[in-house]
Amino acid sequence: MSYVKPAELITSMIDAGESxxxxxxxxxxxxxxxxGAMLTLGAAFAVTVSTQTGQPLLGALLFPAGFVLLYLLGYDLLTGVFTLAPLALFDRRPGITLGGIGRNWGLVFLGNFAGAFLVAVCMAIYFTYGFSTEPSAVGVAIGEIGHGRTLGYAEHGAGGMLTLFIRGMLCNWMVSTGVVAAMMSTSVPGKVIGMWLPIMLFFYMGFEHSVVNMFLFPTGLLLGADFTLVDYLVWNEIPTVVGNLVGGLTFVGLMIYATHGRTAPKRVVLTRPNGKSFAASPTRVPAHMLSRSDA
Incomplete structure (x- = not known):
């Protein structure tokens, strides 16, 4: 059987976090x-497909290609380590500390940004023939995304910031589900299917992914889009990173760990003196069942 059951899955997740x-x-x-580079190439591909065909759903259907390839090759995303790394600490693995988790997150952030920025520079050159012409239709579309997802949020003030955080949280709920889904199968087709579905959902719904945004917004800035570096950091990247952390760790890592890694004892069946049975916690036997007067 290629399916890995949840009780075994959580061990794989903890091992991955420790590693x-x-x-x-x-x-x-x-x-x-x-x-970072492979994911953002997939994002560039998806935006190109959506722009040229006018079918956003088609772009969403194809976007997971980059995500699938990077995880099959054993590369890392910030959104994934947000979910997996803390589990090794919760499980009290030797040598795992908060400092070690922070170091991992920081290094992955830097690596992801460097890879995404390289792709941003390459695509900006590609969209403008080496900055010798106006951006292509795809370049213009990326610039509009950057404007809408920075100043568009800022127009709504606190409500916009809350929406941005929620979109980041929902995003990594789905993305980290994709990361974990890859561990639910020992076959390549099973891993691909498990990853594809939640990644497609997040992209089509317009949720905010910190690493994808490391490509979209710098590309927009390089192409002269109508927003600033400060707009990008304050009204997208920083809140998105926080939302990604909360969503992945809370709704994926902690939930699976709590119920499959630290499973509570099952209730046991007890029988009353009158012969009727009922279920109760093994740590709590009703007092009247211990009373001689009830016998």
Whole structure:
């Protein structure tokens, strides 16, 4: 059977988190760099398809290609380590500390940004023939995305910031589900299917992914879009990172760990003196069942 049951899945998740924290600086940066680059190439592909066909759903259907390839190759995304790394600490694995988790997150952030920015520069050159012409239709579309997802949020003030945070949270709920789904199967087709579905959902719904945005917004800035670096950081990247952390760790990592890694004892069946049975917690036997007067 290629299906990995949840009780075994949580062990794989904890092992993965431990491995990422203990990984060398060199390997962490390389894997994060390639993860950021491959994911954002997939984003560039999806935006190109959506723009040229006028069918956003088609772009969403194809976007997971980059995500699937990067995870099959063992590369890392910030959104994934947000979910997996803390589990090793919760499980009290030797040598795992808060400092180690922070180091891993910081290195993956830097690597992801470097990979995404490289793709942003390459695509900006591609969209403008080396900055010698106006941006292509796809370049214009990316600029509009950057404007709408910075100043568009800012127009709504606190409500816009809340919406941005929620979109970031929902995004990594889905993306981290995709990361974990890849561990639910031991076959390549099973891993691909498990990853594809939640990633397609997040992209089509317009949720906010910190690493994808490391490509979209710098590309827009390079192409002269109508927003600033400060707009990007304050009204997108920073709140998105926080939302991604909360969504992935809370609704994926902690939930699976709580119910499958630290499963509570099952209720047991007890029989009253009158012969009727009922279920109760094994740590709590009703007092009247211990009373001689009830016998």
């Amino acid at each position: 990422k924290i203990l990984m060398s600086t060199r390997d962490t940066l390389i894997r994060a760099f390639m993860g």
